[in-house]
Amino acid sequence: MSLFLEFLATLKETVVDVLPILSIILGFQLLVIRKPIPNIKQVGFGFIYVLIGLALFLLGLEKALFPLGKMMAEQLTAPEFIQAGEQVLTSIHWSDYKWVYIFAAAIGFSTTIAEPSLIAVAIKAEEVSGGAINANSLRISVAIGVAIGIALGSYRIVVGHPIHYYIIAGYIVVVIQTFYCPKLIVPLAYDSGGVTTSTVTVPLVAALGLGLASTIPGRSPLIDGFGLIAFASLFPIIAVMAYAQLTEAKALLAKQRLEKRNRSKIEKRNDKLKQQDSIKESKNNR
Amino acid sequence: MNHQLLVFLKALLGSCKDLLPIILVIAFFQFAVLQQPMPNIGDILIGLMLVVLGLTFFIYGLEMGLFPIGESMAQAFAKKGSISWLLTFAFCLGFGTTVAEPSLIAVADEAAIVAAAGGIITDTLESQHSYADGLRFTVAFAVGLAIVIGVLRIIRGWPIQYLILGGYVVVVLMTIIAPSWIIGIAYDSGGVTTSTITVPLVTALGVGLASAIKGRNPMIDGFGLIAFASLTPMIFVMIYGMVIS
Numbered sequence: 001m002s003l004f005l006e007f008l009a010t011l012k013e014t015v016v017d018v019l020p021i022l023s024i025i026l027g028f029q030l031l032v033i034r035k036p037i038p039n040i041k042q043v044g045f046g047f048i049y050v051l052i053g054l055a056l057f058l059l060g061l062e063k064a065l066f067p068l069g070k071m072m073a074e075q076l077t078a079p080e081f082i083q084a085g086e087q088v089l090t091s092i093h094w095s096d097y098k099w100v101y102i103f104a105a106a107i108g109f110s111t112t113i114a115e116p117s118l119i120a121v122a123i124k125a126e127e128v129s130g131g132a133i134n135a136n137s138l139r140i141s142v143a144i145g146v147a148i149g150i151a152l153g154s155y156r157i158v159v160g161h162p163i164h165y166y167i168i169a170g171y172i173v174v175v176i177q178t179f180y181c182p183k184l185i186v187p188l189a190y191d192s193g194g195v196t197t198s199t200v201t202v203p204l205v206a207a208l209g210l211g212l213a214s215t216i217p218g219r220s221p222l223i224d225g226f227g228l229i230a231f232a233s234l235f236p237i238i239a240v241m242a243y244a245q246l247t248e249a250k251a252l253l254a255k256q257r258l259e260k261r262n263r264s265k266i267e268k269r270n271d272k273l274k275q276q277d278s279i280k281e282s283k284n285n286r
Numbered sequence: 287m288n289h290q291l292l293v294f295l296k297a298l299l300g301s302c303k304d305l306l307p308i309i310l311v312i313a314f315f316q317f318a319v320l321q322q323p324m325p326n327i328g329d330i331l332i333g334l335m336l337v338v339l340g341l342t343f344f345i346y347g348l349e350m351g352l353f354p355i356g357e358s359m360a361q362a363f364a365k366k367g368s369i370s371w372l373l374t375f376a377f378c379l380g381f382g383t384t385v386a387e388p389s390l391i392a393v394a395d396e397a398a399i400v401a402a403a404g405g406i407i408t409d410t411l412e413s414q415h416s417y418a419d420g421l422r423f424t425v426a427f428a429v430g431l432a433i434v435i436g437v438l439r440i441i442r443g444w445p446i447q448y449l450i451l452g453g454y455v456v457v458v459l460m461t462i463i464a465p466s467w468i469i470g471i472a473y474d475s476g477g478v479t480t481s482t483i484t485v486p487l488v489t490a491l492g493v494g495l496a497s498a499i500k501g502r503n504p505m506i507d508g509f510g511l512i513a514f515a516s517l518t519p520m521i522f523v524m525i526y527g528m529v530i531s
Contacts, residue, residue, distance in 0.1 A: 003332070018483055020382040025355060028375050033362045039354065046351015053343030054482060056336045064333025065308060068325075072315055081320075099319055106315075110307035114337075116344050117485035119304070121512075123345075124353070124489050128504045163470055164461045171454045178447045184505050187446045190513030195485050197477040200308075202389055226397075226470030233477040233516055 010062075011055040018051060057116065061200065069107065070207040076100050077211035092216060097158050101151045104208060108150035108232065111200040112143035121195050125188055133188070137243065142192045145239030146232045150205060153231035157212045157219060163227045170234040177241040185244035192240045193233040205232060294342070301341040305334065348486055356490025357497075364498035369441065376437040379491070380515060381430035383484040390425055393478050394418040397471045404467050406531060421471075421526060428522035429479050432514035433488065439510070440495045443502060446510045453517040460524040468527025475523045476516040488512060 029037055037043055075081055082096050112118060122135035156166055178186060197205075205228045213224040316322055324330065363372040384390060398418040402409045407417050439449060461469060480488075488511045496508035 017386060017388060017481075020386050021379070021483060021487065024375075024378045024382045025359070028371075028378070029359065029362075032371050032375070033359065033366065035362060037355065038358050043351045043355050046347040046349070046354070048351075049343045049347025050351055050483065051347075053340045053345070053347055055340070057340030057344060060333045060336030060338075060340055062333070064330040064337065065312070068312055068316070068330065072312070072320065075320055076315070103311075103315055103319075106311040107308075110311045113307050114304045114341070116341060117480065117482045119341075119345060120348055120352075120486035121489055123349070124486075124493060125505075125509070128493055128508060163473060164458075167473060168458055168461070171458065175451055175454070178451065187506060187508075187510035187513065190446065190450055191489070191509050191511070194477065194480045194512040194516035198389070198480065198485070199482050202478060224470075226400075226474050228474075229477040230470075230473035 073208040104154040105147040105151040109143045109147040112146040141243035142236040145236030149231035149235030153228040181241040189240035193237045352486040357494035360494025376433040377430040380433035384429040385426035394421040428518040432518040436511040436514040464524035472523035475519040
């Protein structure tokens with residue numbers, strides 16, 4: 001019973017969040033477009049499903065994953081775990097935090113796979129590209145990007161480098177890739193940076209950043225706790241373009257191989273024909 | 287009926303697969319690295335079931351409601367042929383969905399505490415509120431503008447890379463002149479703006495527009511709106527930081 005009440009409370013919050021979007025859509029539809037919405041019944045039910053789904057999703061996350069994930073982020077960054085027995089860290093080496101980086105990458109990857117807005121974009125991309133872009137491959141490449149981004153971002157907090165060096169270096173990679181990767185993927189790759197960080201990823205990543213910044217001497221949770229999200233939005237762009245480049249390279253390689261095989265087949269056939277010809281000729285000559 | 291049930295079960299199974307990595311990661315770290323038992327396992331199982339159900343419903347409703355409405359509105363605007371109304375709609379959609387976004391409100395409040403602790407603003411609740419609101423409206427305005435630029439790009443067929451890379455150059459230049467305490471917040475603000483409902487709607491709008499306008503390729507021109515929405519907030523938040531100090 002209390003679970004149901006909690007669900008209703010979450011549903012109410014979700015509806016309140018969606019109200020501005022809904023009023024804008026309805027306002028423009030009624031006042032500017034002035035035509036009934038096509039398939040209004042289906043669209044209406046779709047909206048209701050989305051709201052119920054989102055509320056269930058958020059409630060479930062609050063119940064199961066967030067408390068555990070946040071506790072884990074705290075425990076993994078706690079001084080007692082990093083240097084057994086010591087309460088306050090005196091000297092740290094970046095490699096003391098190896099489990100933090102592994103956790104950061106693993107949690108970045110797995111939360112991205114479950115991110116609803118990424119699922120939406122991936123479905124749309126597969127549909128629009130006529131299957132040339134596979135929804136699951138796209139999601140996995142984005143998740144790899146987020147994993148690398150958050151692990152690197154955690155490393156940055158540990159060593160205390162200024163954030164903009166990393167971000168600017170990332171931008172330079174994006175610029176170079178943009179000129180060498182298939183044109184079709186560029187807009188989608190740029191988009192994938194923004195969609196990765198929402199409902200599932202942000203709370204867990206924020207807990208990780210806060211845990212790190214508040215336990216490492218010389219870091220301020222208020223200043224160094226920010227920035228992980230920026231990493232998580234930049235690296236998927238690189239990863240998606242890399243995925244496209246790899247796919248293209250693989251296709252090119254396969255094509256070359258096929259051509260080679262065909263060529264050798266043709267040559268063999270020609271050889272055979274020649275042999276037959278010469279046999280025939282020699283028969284004729286006789 | 288049987289067929290629908292089958293579709294639903296298949297979707298449910300898909301959601302389970304989507305969630306499996308998180309479960310594995312958490313279980314591995316809990317048992318193997320931290321070496322602790324799983325606390326209140328009952329709650330966790332119920333929570334996981336809710337997440338799986340929620341994801342299934344969301345994806346179901348996505349294809350029934352959010353995608354169709356985004357595309358039908360894009361087509362209606364394209365047919366109407368009024369660019370100014372389309373751009374107004376784009377701005378409202380960007381601004382309206384961002385200004386009330388819960389994760390943005392959370393980040394803005396946190397940023398206000400940072401600013402107060404750093405002595406950027408006076409340490410009163412009132413000035414913190416006005417600072418957080420200012421930040422929120424700045425980001426919302428930036429997202430509104432981003433969707434406007436993005437829609438304009440689709441209509442005109444401008445190549446996206448020059449606009450985005452130009453935006454990067456602006457971000458880098460602003461980083462040099464903006465006060466250092468705003469930079470982390472500014473970089474993060476690009477990522478938190480796009481919510482779970484905005485993303486499918488905006489994507490459907492872009493793809494719908496690109497398929498309704500002659501000569502546009504939905505793959506090349508339809509995507510990219512979200513990219514703008516994650517770029518402009520960085521620039522505008524840095525401007526906000528410069529104005530404040």
